[in-house]
Amino acid sequence: xxxxxxxxRVELANGQLRxxxxxxxxxxxxxxxxxxxxxxxxxxxxxxxxGIKADxxxxxxxxxxxxxxAAQAAGAQVHWARDAAEANAIVVEVARDHGVSEVVKMKSxxxxxxHLNDALAAAGISALETDFAELILQLDGDWxxxxxxxxxxxxxxEIRDLFARTIADxxxxxxxxxxxxxxxxxxxxxxxxxxxxVSGANFGVAETGTIxxxxxxxxxxxxxxxPPVLVSILGIEKLVPxxxxxxxxxxxxxxxxxxxxxxxxxxLWTGVTPGDGPQEMHIVLLDAGRTRVLADxxxxxxxxxxRCSACLNVCPVYTRTGGHAYGSVxxxxxxxxxxxxxxxxxxxxxxxxxxxLCGACYEVCPVKIDIPAVLxxxxxxxVEHKGATPERLAMRAxxxxxxxxxxxxxxxxxxxVAQRPLVRGGSIRRLPGPLAGWTQGRTMRPVARESFRRxxxxxx
Amino acid sequence: xxxxxxxxxxxxxxxxxxxxxAAALARRFVEVFGxxxxxxxxxxxxxxTVRELYPQLVPEAARVGARVFELSELLVNELGxxxxxxxxxxxxxxxxxxxxxxxxxVGDAPLRLLRKVRGLELxxxxxxxxxxxxxGTFAVKNADTSxxxxxxKCASIVSTGASVCSAVDGSCLLHIGGGLExxxxxxxxLHLAEILASTEDA
Numbered sequence: 001x002x003x004x005x006x007x008x009r010v011e012l013a014n015g016q017l018r019x020x021x022x023x024x025x026x027x028x029x030x031x032x033x034x035x036x037x038x039x040x041x042x043x044x045x046x047x048x049x050x051g052i053k054a055d056x057x058x059x060x061x062x063x064x065x066x067x068x069x070a071a072q073a074a075g076a077q078v079h080w081a082r083d084a085a086e087a088n089a090i091v092v093e094v095a096r097d098h099g100v101s102e103v104v105k106m107k108s109x110x111x112x113x114x115h116l117n118d119a120l121a122a123a124g125i126s127a128l129e130t131d132f133a134e135l136i137l138q139l140d141g142d143w144x145x146x147x148x149x150x151x152x153x154x155x156x157x158e159i160r161d162l163f164a165r166t167i168a169d170x171x172x173x174x175x176x177x178x179x180x181x182x183x184x185x186x187x188x189x190x191x192x193x194x195x196x197x198v199s200g201a202n203f204g205v206a207e208t209g210t211i212x213x214x215x216x217x218x219x220x221x222x223x224x225x226x227p228p229v230l231v232s233i234l235g236i237e238k239l240v241p242x243x244x245x246x247x248x249x250x251x252x253x254x255x256x257x258x259x260x261x262x263x264x265x266x267x268l269w270t271g272v273t274p275g276d277g278p279q280e281m282h283i284v285l286l287d288a289g290r291t292r293v294l295a296d297x298x299x300x301x302x303x304x305x306x307r308c309s310a311c312l313n314v315c316p317v318y319t320r321t322g323g324h325a326y327g328s329v330x331x332x333x334x335x336x337x338x339x340x341x342x343x344x345x346x347x348x349x350x351x352x353x354x355x356x357l358c359g360a361c362y363e364v365c366p367v368k369i370d371i372p373a374v375l376x377x378x379x380x381x382x383v384e385h386k387g388a389t390p391e392r393l394a395m396r397a398x399x400x401x402x403x404x405x406x407x408x409x410x411x412x413x414x415x416x417v418a419q420r421p422l423v424r425g426g427s428i429r430r431l432p433g434p435l436a437g438w439t440q441g442r443t444m445r446p447v448a449r450e451s452f453r454r455x456x457x458x459x460x
Numbered sequence: 461x462x463x464x465x466x467x468x469x470x471x472x473x474x475x476x477x478x479x480x481x482a483a484a485l486a487r488r489f490v491e492v493f494g495x496x497x498x499x500x501x502x503x504x505x506x507x508x509t510v511r512e513l514y515p516q517l518v519p520e521a522a523r524v525g526a527r528v529f530e531l532s533e534l535l536v537n538e539l540g541x542x543x544x545x546x547x548x549x550x551x552x553x554x555x556x557x558x559x560x561x562x563x564x565x566v567g568d569a570p571l572r573l574l575r576k577v578r579g580l581e582l583x584x585x586x587x588x589x590x591x592x593x594x595x596g597t598f599a600v601k602n603a604d605t606s607x608x609x610x611x612x613k614c615a616s617i618v619s620t621g622a623s624v625c626s627a628v629d630g631s632c633l634l635h636i637g638g639g640l641e642x643x644x645x646x647x648x649x650l651h652l653a654e655i656l657a658s659t660e661d662a
Contacts, residue, residue: 009604018608316591320608354602356595356609357475359562376513379477395473399481402468403488427641437603441610442638456462 002327004350011321017153021322024152025313031259032310032364048248050368053304056239057294063206063239064285070209074271076281087286088119091198091231094282095125098229100196106213106220107131108200109307110233112144112329114288116198127198130187130219132180139166145323145331147309148257153322187219197223197278201234202306203249207242210270211283214253214263221267230278235286237303249306252366256308289342298377302338304367311361311371317354326351333361337374345381352378415447465492471509474517475596483517490524498538499528502653504560504628512563530560530628531653532569542572548658549579553622555613555636557629558591570628570652577655583620594635610639618645625649
């Protein structure tokens with residue numbers, strides 16, 4: 001179970017991490033703001049994105065069946081997976097059918113979510129990550145800390161050392177183009193020999209059965225075109241009704257995500273095309289908790305997410321703690337509302353509280369997910385789940401005090417007396433019990449000698 | 461008028477997940493303030509709670525909520541006053557709190573008031589729209605992260621050379637002021653109302 005405060009404490013102590021994160025998120029944040037400001041109809045686009053996603057969720061049952069038949073008609077084999085285990089078993093079976101011992105993978109949060117690589121490894125199949133950052137993490141046994149930039153917590157010197165130890169043929173400097181070249185040389189061989197590719201999906205078009213992938217490096221296109229067998233796994237919420245709807249998301253996503261007007265590679269394919277690309281195409285439609293999220297009228301907006309990561313880059317919490325503190329492949333504000341819903345609030349009760357409710361995430365979200373509102377909703381579910389706690393009692397007691405002005409006046413008088421041993425030179429430097437966290441880095445002002453209401457009543 | 465029966469809006473309860481307790485306080489607020497034409501509060505986050513969030517708890521609160529204003533909103537936007545005749549001969553920087561910026565949306569009303577204060581030198585705060593790290597119970601539940609955010613906010617404030625940091629939320633100011641004092645700086649955290657209430661006589 002994720003304990004965000006404890007995990008954050010560890011991450012906060014890592015000065016290198018905080019410097020890397022600060023630099024990277026500030027850069028990408030400024031780029032995003034620049035390209036978003038260029039569009040006079042940005043707010044209308046956001047509203048369109050929100051509207052399309054709301055429609056998809058409202059009629060998901062119809063769109064899924066439509067997508068399945070369109071994809072099948074185009075020659076794809078469609079599988080339904082209720083959970084991670086079912087999805088993984090399907091991929092393992094496809095690999096076994098073809099006697100494949102290594103698959104090439106493009107970056108996919110969905111496959112990280114279901115721990116596909118571990119499942120493949122258990123079946124004796126190695127999964128090679130071909131995204132530059134994912135490759136770095138895989139070579140080092142590390143894991144993603146950002147939706148878009150998984151190795152955001154690593155700097156180029158660390159990467160140089162890692163490559164020198166693992167994939168590089170000769171000596172290496174920390175020049176980014178040299179590092180990229182080392183990865184390119186290593187991966188090119190792998191692509192050419194690969195017999196099975198695995199991908200996620202950014203969008204699935206219900207009308208046509210098309211899958212759409214949006215990326216920067218082009219490794220995804222290689223994974224989805226070179227091997228003769230391809231398996232694409234998509235969360236059931238990834239559908240859009242029609243091809244025309246992509247127009248909205250292909251504007252919203254790159255500007256919000258990498259801060260580019262358009263991403264370098266957008267791949268779209270529909271089933272199998274004889275003589276061109278993979279000749280066997282599998283699509284796995286994954287639930288893994290999504291229908292449970294869908295059943296929650298307030299929380300379901302989390303399924304609107306198009307994984308752009310704009311909310312991470314502006315979040316004052318994420319930009320200091322990094323992604324690992326969230327204990328999930330979905331970190332940051334969106335992770336704080338998505339993870340507890342996917343795995344159950346009892347499994348991640350600290351995540352809905354990993355926010356100051358500052359609202360910066362809502363402001364940048366390209367599909368207008370009101371993250372603070374969902375955080376409040378989930379907090380009330382956590383409280384409900386936890387039942388009787390000391391905090392519950394304290395809140396009850398405060399509610400009782402606030403229930404009458406007389407009781408509040410009495411509590412203030414009591415406070416003035418109780419604080420006496422704590423006040424030194426006009427301020428409190430150490431608070432007891434659960435409030436000790438406050439004075440860890442702040443002094444506390446004592447209760448005023450005279451309350452406003454008393455001052456008001458004795459005015460001339 | 462100061463209705464003596466008023467207590468707390470329940471933001472603490474609502475933001476911590478205690479909706480029932482918050483709803484009881486929301487109903488109480490409607491009872492105590494229901495008859496007034498305009499209601500003013502010096503806390504933008506409390507105004508945001510009453511105006512933007514109460515209606516989800518108690519539908520009848522929407523009617524009262526629309527008449528609730530944050531102090532600078534009332535002065536500048538409703539009454540058309542930006543010069544209150546204050547005098548405050550200090551270098552001041554202004555921190556736009558998250559709720560005043562993104563929930564209550566007071567805009568530049570506090571800055572317009574500060575610009576008209578005699579003797580006051582207003583200096584811009586770098587990374588002003590970044591949260592100070594208070595966040596209600598967040599400050600205690602996630603004390604380490606809260607303090608990391610506060611350290612950056614304090615550094616921004618100190619970099620301006622201001623002797624006072626002002627805002628329109630008492631709770632954020634309590635947090636910022638506590639950080640500035642703990643770090644041994646001389647910079648004070650003062651509510652906008654305290655500056656506006658300063659005159660040449662006192």
